[in-house]
Amino acid sequence: MRTSKIAAGIAFAALLAVSSACGSDDSDDSSAAPSGRAALPSGTAADGSMNPVTVGFHNLEGGSISLADVRLGFEAGVKYVNEHLGGVNGHPLKAIACKTDGTPEASVNCANQFVEQKAVLAVQGADFGADAMLPVLKSAGLAELGSFPLTPGMDTAVGDAYFMQGSAEEGYAANLVQLKKLSASKVAVVMVDNPTSHETYDKVISPAAVKLGLETKVFYVPAQSDWTVQSATVLAWGPDAISTYVAADALAAVPAFRSAGFSGHITAGSNTEIIPQLDPSVLDKVLFSAPYYLPEFADIPAEVRGDIDAFAEYTSGLPKDGSVTQRQTGFYTALMAAQLLRDVGTKTDPLTAEVVHAGVKTWKGDRQPFRTNGWDCSKPSWPGTTACGTGNVYATPGADRTLAPLPDQPVDISAVLP
Incomplete structure (x- = not known):
């Protein structure tokens, strides 16, 4: 592994x-x-x-x-x-x-x-x-x-x-567990195209999805992408949730999916720096993760x-x-x-x-x-x-852009352990 x-x-x-x-x-x-x-x-x-x-x-x-x-x-x-x-x-x-x-x-x-x-x-x-x-x-x-x-x-x-x-592996698996808890069944995984991403999908994400009964498809994108094109390609598959691993392009990727008509959950990792730069309507159902509760979290x-x-x-x-x-x-x-x-x-x-x-x-x-x-x-x-530890905390921005943790945090990944 x-x-x-x-x-x-x-x-x-x-x-x-x-x-x-x-x-x-x-x-x-x-x-x-x-x-x-x-x-x-x-x-x-x-x-x-x-x-x-x-x-x-x-x-x-x-x-x-x-x-x-x-x-x-x-x-x-x-x-x-x-x-x-x-x-x-x-x-x-x-x-x-x-x-x-x-x-x-x-x-x-x-x-x-x-x-x-x-x-x-x-x-x-x-x-x-x-x-x-x-x-x-x-x-x-x-x-x-x-x-x-x-x-x-x-x-x-x-x-x-x-x-x-x-662990690193847990972070990828927890993402899927959280989406499953939110009733996702068909998850598009968007990753920068490099050998690491290919191996991560094959060794961690795909096996975890199988254990959860999730259908996934990975979309590898260039380091700097035309997100109008990429979002259309991803949405043509018909996902009901999207996991993004494109930290440098998060500010472009998230609004592109919304502009293309996607209204489901999008996970954006720890890239909370994009929150003040996006309209609250774009941020609806966008999930951010952290290893622990952050000072700016509500509740x-x-x-x-x-x-x-x-x-x-x-x-x-x-x-x-x-x-x-x-x-x-x-x-x-x-x-x-x-x-x-x-x-x-x-x-x-x-x-x-x-x-x-x-x-x-x-x-x-x-x-x-x-x-x-x-x-x-x-x-x-x-x-x-x-x-030694386990458990990521997922949160989503409200209308005032304040991050509110989702219920039942941190995420329990025991069901997807190898």
Whole structure:
């Protein structure tokens, strides 16, 4: 089942999600710090007299792509952990921040720094050179933890790397499960024409559709398409739902299908940046997905509301023109790293890299930050991957363009597991 092509293709899609998924990224700070949020309950600060627990944090902040807001969110999360959550069983949480530029050499340099400075865990924000770190981390007994693997090696390094969101494969399968729940029976799958897309459809999407009893047909399109032509071709097949995997062309594709007369559900991935640019009538029945509840969602579950409020409070001082989505990813990752260290550290103090590496293999919990469901690192949530978590949240814009989560979220993909 596992191939590097599928993992690499999803890596690019995931980067788009991290870097541009939030429609409010370049607006005011209302989504990051809603005026009606509740005051945070009193918390407990870490004990500054105790030795810190050190992790190494590596993140892409050089080269042609820079995701500095992931780091800023991570740092805000560490501050929240230390000021409000008691640190790591009283110990302050400390991070060695190391910037990468997408090259293997930069990531290896970070890995060496983490080993030399005796970090007990390597934590990834987003790093396209991360696969090169694996031999260094493994030789030092350091486990890798992150939100989503952007590279094939990290995606398949079972036993050495752990990522808290659902897997790449799950994202494709969840799309079909959600459409099935909305009574779809004939789904057109629109993908950019490249080897990754062909393999993804054959290995993941088509088998999942068979298990769900869905009829699907894939339409491969050029990287830059004439969507008047493409929409006519797709609709000639007569689908009652459309799944699009054309992130760069989402703004053109969605209105083209509507202009051609299609009124059914369209899934548009994490490309919520198109919402402010389209008329609400075009957005009716357009579905967007996220790994967890976003600050701009309406009707956020009560158990998640506190996480959103904490995130808003601890990122309220950051520049308003940054990416809320990137910051939430970093904040989430910091909280999960601290939770792992607390859970493992209840039995061993002081913590060591070897203890953390052994402990994460059986680590599980009831609820992740910004989610309603838990995680289990004792077995991959999709076979052959390093995913500990599962569950995507689907939402659709209302008349005011506010995203409202659909019922029964996150999506349960157990019926389509291989």
